[in-house]
Amino acid sequence: MNAVPKDEMTPLERMAAFAAGKPYDRIPCSSFSGETACHFIGTTVSKYRHSAKLMARVETVTYKMFGHDGAGVGPGFLALAEAMGTELKYPEDNIPFVANPVLKNWDDFDKLEPADPHKDGKLPIYLEALAMIKDAIGDEVPIGSSVGGPFTTAALVRGTENFLKDLRRNPEMAHRLLQLVTNTTLNYIDAVMDMGCSISIGDPTASGSLLSVKQFREFAKPYLSKLSDRVIERTGKGPMLHICGDSTPIWSDMADTGAPTLSLDNVIDLAKAKKVVGDRVCIMGNVKPIDTIMKGSYQQIEAEVKECLRKAYDSPKGFILAVGCQVPLGTTADNFMCFMNAARKYGRYPLNPDNFI
Amino acid sequence: MADQQIILDRLAEGVREMDEDLTLEASHEALDNHVDALTAINQGLVVGMNQAGLLYEQEEYFVPELLLCSDAMYTGLDILSPHIQRSSAEDKHKVVIGVVEGDTHDIGKNLVKLMLEVADFEIYDLGRDVPPADFIGKVKEVGADIVCLSTLMSTTMDRMVDVIELLKKEGLREKVLVMIGGGPISQAFADRIGADAYSENAIAAVADAKRLIALKKKVAV
Numbered sequence: 001m002n003a004v005p006k007d008e009m010t011p012l013e014r015m016a017a018f019a020a021g022k023p024y025d026r027i028p029c030s031s032f033s034g035e036t037a038c039h040f041i042g043t044t045v046s047k048y049r050h051s052a053k054l055m056a057r058v059e060t061v062t063y064k065m066f067g068h069d070g071a072g073v074g075p076g077f078l079a080l081a082e083a084m085g086t087e088l089k090y091p092e093d094n095i096p097f098v099a100n101p102v103l104k105n106w107d108d109f110d111k112l113e114p115a116d117p118h119k120d121g122k123l124p125i126y127l128e129a130l131a132m133i134k135d136a137i138g139d140e141v142p143i144g145s146s147v148g149g150p151f152t153t154a155a156l157v158r159g160t161e162n163f164l165k166d167l168r169r170n171p172e173m174a175h176r177l178l179q180l181v182t183n184t185t186l187n188y189i190d191a192v193m194d195m196g197c198s199i200s201i202g203d204p205t206a207s208g209s210l211l212s213v214k215q216f217r218e219f220a221k222p223y224l225s226k227l228s229d230r231v232i233e234r235t236g237k238g239p240m241l242h243i244c245g246d247s248t249p250i251w252s253d254m255a256d257t258g259a260p261t262l263s264l265d266n267v268i269d270l271a272k273a274k275k276v277v278g279d280r281v282c283i284m285g286n287v288k289p290i291d292t293i294m295k296g297s298y299q300q301i302e303a304e305v306k307e308c309l310r311k312a313y314d315s316p317k318g319f320i321l322a323v324g325c326q327v328p329l330g331t332t333a334d335n336f337m338c339f340m341n342a343a344r345k346y347g348r349y350p351l352n353p354d355n356f357i
Numbered sequence: 358m359a360d361q362q363i364i365l366d367r368l369a370e371g372v373r374e375m376d377e378d379l380t381l382e383a384s385h386e387a388l389d390n391h392v393d394a395l396t397a398i399n400q401g402l403v404v405g406m407n408q409a410g411l412l413y414e415q416e417e418y419f420v421p422e423l424l425l426c427s428d429a430m431y432t433g434l435d436i437l438s439p440h441i442q443r444s445s446a447e448d449k450h451k452v453v454i455g456v457v458e459g460d461t462h463d464i465g466k467n468l469v470k471l472m473l474e475v476a477d478f479e480i481y482d483l484g485r486d487v488p489p490a491d492f493i494g495k496v497k498e499v500g501a502d503i504v505c506l507s508t509l510m511s512t513t514m515d516r517m518v519d520v521i522e523l524l525k526k527e528g529l530r531e532k533v534l535v536m537i538g539g540g541p542i543s544q545a546f547a548d549r550i551g552a553d554a555y556s557e558n559a560i561a562a563v564a565d566a567k568r569l570i571a572l573k574k575k576v577a578v
Contacts (some may be wrong), residue, residue: 160462325541328512
């Protein structure tokens with residue numbers, strides 16, 4: 001295969017041009033490497049999750065390695081729930097999980113308060129890491145922080161199974177909890193905005209694989225909108241939104257929340273997304289993180305990058321090449337690099353279908 | 358016996374309509390009216406759960422509804438099970454089920470467990486965050502026909518490989534069918550790791566389990 005063309009713009013320049021509809025050098029690209037990349041600097045997930053310095057180091061090192069179009073760290077849903085009192089278990093080298101939800105009994109509801117991002121749980125670590133990353137590479141690349149959608153975070157505060165039952169058994173309390181979680185998240189968002197960084201939202205439990213459209217509209221959408229409204233109020237532009245699994249029936253609702261970009265899971269057909277919601281939002285996706293990025297050959301990675309481009313390159317509000325969901329631990333740096341280089345090879349501006357047939 | 362059918366219908370309705378109180382009441386009615394406990398379960402509760410499964414397939418019900426049907430089902434089982442006259446455990450197919458090590462998401466596993474129970478499989482539930490050796494130990498102990506592995510996280514998918522490798526090492530792989538499922542799992546992944554089936558949801562898991570057992574019997578003949 002021919003040589004990989006070098007990037008001619010910094011991610012900040014590229015994303016600004018992309019947003020303004022001006023020429024850029026190659027398709028914007030996000031690899032969602034996140035904590036998976038902690039192995040590239042020889043640390044473990046648990047050490048990473050407890051240290052602003054390690055988080056910052058992972059982000060700066062991986063940015064220098066791959067040159068993707070965004071860097072940053074965020075509490076996601078786990079650390080937001082933790083900041084409200086849910087107990088997490090941190091395996092030495094795997095993703096933490098909920099050991100003990102704080103609100104197993106509704107009687108304890110009045111003891112809960114919105115978390116303070118400068119004090120509670122590990123939120124201060126994330127803010128500190130963001131500051132370090134911004135300081136190190138913020139002049140080249142957009143720095144952002146990812147937060148959980150209120151539905152997912154609330155499920156971890158209450159215990160997911162209980163919370164799903166509450167939607168029918170105790171909808172009034174479910175809403176009160178969602179509002180409390182939303183307030184926590186808004187506090188964190190404000191702190192991130194104060195630093196001049198951006199926000200993205202992931203709401204995996206609000207997935208069509210678990211909820212009906214009606215339930216999404218009643219329990220997830222209004223609170224996602226509240227987060228979006230705050231981000232728009234502060235920056236003029238809404239946050240990127242990712243929902244795992246099959247989100248097909250709720251694309252319009254996701255766009256209604258004010259998110260300008262929808263990041264779609266790899267189970268989604270990008271061609272269909274382009275047709276249904278591409279005239280309202282920028283579409284982002286959706287190379288398979290496991291079958292392709294982690295376990296695939298270089299040929300498979302290139303073939304799937306081309307397939308995504310083929311399906312969505314001409315989406316009316318734009319297309320960002322990305323992985324469909326988080327890439328698992330154990331994925332090699334070579335495979336990440338192959339993904340980025342495929343974007344450089346086949347996603348040259350102006351995007352030309354002849355290059356990705 | 359008209360009375361009996363009315364009670365059975367109420368049991369089914371209680372489960373299907375997520376109504377624990379109705380299920381409780383109908384279960385006591387069944388006992389008071391000398392309805393055979395096994396009949397009450399199979400032609401009452403189980404019918405209701407299968408109707409709920411159908412509603413799920415038709416996208417009338419989603420996971421929150423299935424969880425509540427499941428609660429109602431267990432409420433009825435708690436009352437009726439102690440009154441089952443004879444043990445029919447001998448001829449049931451045995452399933453060992455659990456969430457693999459490192460993962461505690463067990464909603465999907467619990468739904469699969471319930472639907473398999475409803476379909477008359479004998480279930481050995483190892484819970485969540487289960488080390489590979491525990492699966493193998495239980496398979497050996499009970500002489501399981503099927504082992505079901507579940508995970509929601511991509512980071513723990515490969516623990517399924519560990520279980521399969523350990524089954525091979527212990528010479529058990531040919532004896533037991535392996536079914537896998539969960540968010541990040543795909544048919545491609547099942548093929549790659551040599552699982553016998555990937556089931557997309559709890560309803561599909563029942564069909565897969567029955568199909569695999571039938572196939573195995575056919576091969577054995």
